[in-house]
């Protein structure tokens with residue numbers, strides 16, 4: 077029920093913009109319903125008039141007075157009503173399609189814009205596939221339901237009400253006879269829907285597991301190939317896939333059963349209507365022509381009467397999927413946005429120092445990761461963060477750029493807490509080179525000028541030269557115009573990081589955060605990265621997460637983190653002299669290199 081209410085709120089929000097369209101849909105729904113339920117009346121009337129005509133015509137006494145005027149009139153009215161109904165439904169269909177396409181478009185745009193406003197926490201806590209599914213299956217389900225079920229739900233309910241009213245207007249007894257089987261039909265519909273829902277829910281959850289498995293296997297393909305585990309991977313896939321097949325089969329059988337069942341019920345009902353109509357004619361309750369007309373009219377009513385029940389029940393799955401989709405999209409929209417303080421301090425540069433003061437932080441409330449970390453760096457100096465894996469180096473970096481907020485203590489630039497700073501100005505002055513550098517689709521040029529689209533060619537090339545990647549780019553046939561997803565120019569991790577360094581150099585940040593690439597870097601590229609890092613760090617306030625201690629020998633300060641605490645601080649010589657954790661780490665690394 078909560079899902080349902082949330083879905084109503086969600087759709088109401090997106091339909092708000094289409095008030096006129098919705099008003100027209102209501103008008104045309106009422107109109108086409110009226111036309112649809114009135115057409116059988118004229119059908120009945122034309123049969124009745126034909127009957128009357130035949131009785132008069134076949135009687136020699138009255139044959140001369142027989143004429144077909146009334147029959148023609150009734151027939152004409154029937155054709156006119158059916159044609160008007162078709163036109164009205166066509167117009168309604170067009171308006172509905174316009175509303176569906178535009179509102180789904182609004183949802184997609186809104187969703188994407190929402191993602192851009194969201195905190196890093198959301199992206200850290202959700203898998204890419206899960207986020208992507210909001211744009212694909214959830215929006216598709218909503219669109220399909222809007223096109224084929226949501227509007228239809230209203231028009232079908234209107235049709236049912238219209239038919240009931242019309243039937244009682246025409247003949248109360250026949251109306252009760254037509255409706256007598258309703259409780260049985262509803263009971264069957266509810267029973268089938270309950271079963272169908274059970275398996276459709278199961279199908280959705282099994283598809284979720286299957287997608288999760290595929291996602292994981294694609295990400296881990298390297299490990300699978302390395303360990304020769306392809307057969308095992310396929311075997312597990314087959315198990316997941318088989319569960320999906322079974323649930324899909326049962327779901328389809330149960331939801332597919334409804335249509336033939338309801339069609340059968342409708343036919344039986346028509347037979348009952350003919351039987352009772354015939355009985356009324358034979359009993360002499362009604363004239364034969366009237367009874368004949370009534371039978372034809374109620375045959376049509378009977379078929380129409382079952383149409384809404386059949387349509388609503390057979391689109392129930394679609395509605396259910398749309399409700400789930402709306403619920404899942406609402407969940408995204410309810411996520412908190414990244415907040416920038418109103419009238420926050422606009423950072424224009426670093427004058428003195430960047431400081432972490434007694435910072436306590438945990439990603440989850442119950443698990444603190446940093447326990448009172450204090451680090452400061454003076455303008456133009458370089459601080460290196462070292463420590464074992466999981467010690468909290470990346471976490472410190474996340475706090476400097478305000479990806480997350482501290483639980484206690486503070487992060488400040490020239491004494492101003494980052495929480496009081498205008499977020500955009502903070503991010504404008506902080507440059508980050510991530511360990512796993514990201515390249516966006518487009519050319520090498522696009523990727524380097526990403527943060528400064530109006531950069532001149534000279535600026536771009538100068539950045540690439542400082543990042544030690546210019547020579548490599550020149551060896552490519554298309555140089556800076558090479559597209560990064562070109563299969564002939566697959567970039568190594570090191571080359572990607574060099575491009576990323578060039579991108580950062582171009583934005584000329586006041587504070588640089590650099591997470592050194594550790595994996596897949598050959599010694600030549602490693603030397604290039606080191607030179608590029610030196611160039612970018614030169615005279616710039618920087619935090620470097622170093623994995624190779626060689627890189628940071630010249631750092632102004634080395635901060636050793638262990639289990640979320642600073643255990644040593646000083647320059648290389650001082651730390652070696654301390655003969656502590658750093659000295660041991662350094663000696664061990666030098667032995668291996």
Ligand SMILES: Nc1ncnc2c1ncn2[C@@H]1O[C@H](COP(=O)(O)OP(=O)(O)OP(=O)(O)O)[C@@H](O)[C@H]1O
Nearest residue numbers: 200439440445463464465466467468469470471472
């Ligand atoms: N998004 C997150 N949500 C929850 N816990 C996290 C998250 N990111 C990191 N952690 C946890 O925080 C701790 C510190 O991780 P962090 O990435 O800062 O370490 P690190 O020193 O940078 O490690 P590495 O050298 O392996 O990159 C780890 O125990 C990790 O499990």
